[in-house]
Amino acid sequence: xxxxxxxxxxxxxxxxxxxxxxxxxxxxxxxxxxxxxxxxxxxxxxxxxxxxxxxxxxxxxxxxxxxxxxxxxxxxxxxxxxxxxxxxxxxxxxxxxxxxxxxxxxxxxxxxxxxxxxxxxxxxxxxxxxxxxxxxxxxxxxxxxxxxxxxxxxxxxxxxxxxxxxxxxxxxxxxxxxxxxxxxxxxxxxxxxxxxxxxxxxxxxxxxxxxxxxxxxxxxxxxxxxxxxxxxxxxxxxxxxx
Numbered sequence: 001x002x003x004x005x006x007x008x009x010x011x012x013x014x015x016x017x018x019x020x021x022x023x024x025x026x027x028x029x030x031x032x033x034x035x036x037x038x039x040x041x042x043x044x045x046x047x048x049x050x051x052x053x054x055x056x057x058x059x060x061x062x063x064x065x066x067x068x069x070x071x072x073x074x075x076x077x078x079x080x081x082x083x084x085x086x087x088x089x090x091x092x093x094x095x096x097x098x099x100x101x102x103x104x105x106x107x108x109x110x111x112x113x114x115x116x117x118x119x120x121x122x123x124x125x126x127x128x129x130x131x132x133x134x135x136x137x138x139x140x141x142x143x144x145x146x147x148x149x150x151x152x153x154x155x156x157x158x159x160x161x162x163x164x165x166x167x168x169x170x171x172x173x174x175x176x177x178x179x180x181x182x183x184x185x186x187x188x189x190x191x192x193x194x195x196x197x198x199x200x201x202x203x204x205x206x207x208x209x210x211x212x213x214x215x216x217x218x219x220x221x222x223x224x225x226x227x228x229x230x231x232x233x234x235x236x237x238x239x240x241x242x
Contacts, residue, residue: 069180069187072154072170083158089190091123096231115144128201133217147178
């Protein structure tokens with residue numbers, strides 16, 4: 001683990017996350033076991049499990065093409081596999097937005113205080129199978145008022161079977177009148193091509209220990225070029241608004 005620059009001065013990060021936190025309803029739940037099952041299911045879908053059950057490299061993300069985005073109003077009834085597919089596709093669309101690299105650059109330069117850059121970084125972490133880190137930065141962005149991050153959290157909880165929290169974030173998305181197709185375009189036209197993450201992608205991420213929040217993944221400046229390389233192939237989808 002390599003220490004990077006400290007997150008935003010005390011108070012700012014905590015105040016934003018306080019608006020995004022949800023009560024832990026799963027104290028007795030085997031989180032590690034559930035994460036392991038989910039990882040194996042995802043790897044099986046991508047066809048990249050080695051003989052010992054570990055993911056081979058490089059990581060390849062392939063998403064299917066459902067006819068429409070999952071509506072937040074469906075809440076706990078959202079199928080886990082469908083939620084994973086939509087979350088991955090949404091992450092790809094976010095990363096292919098014309099301003100994504102600039103947003104991520106501003107996030108690094110602002111010492112992690114930019115909500116849109118936090119959304120972009122969270123989507124990168126999701127594609128790199130860094131689920132806890134992705135959720136942390138989605139929560140940060142959602143706490144700062146980013147509606148797409150709220151939708152990502154709805155999908156993230158739904159894919160994990162955490163239906164109460166999925167309903168909470170789904171309700172927030174509905175309350176804020178968030179419409180995925182209006183902001184990000186038709187689901188059927190969303191990014192669906194395979195995205196190849198380099199096997200050494202983690203060298204672009206450091207972790208900083210926070211006394212209250214635990215390990216926080218942070219981007220190295222070199223991640224900007226990785227994002228540009230990953231999104232060098234255009235897709236038929238772009239963000240129309242903030």
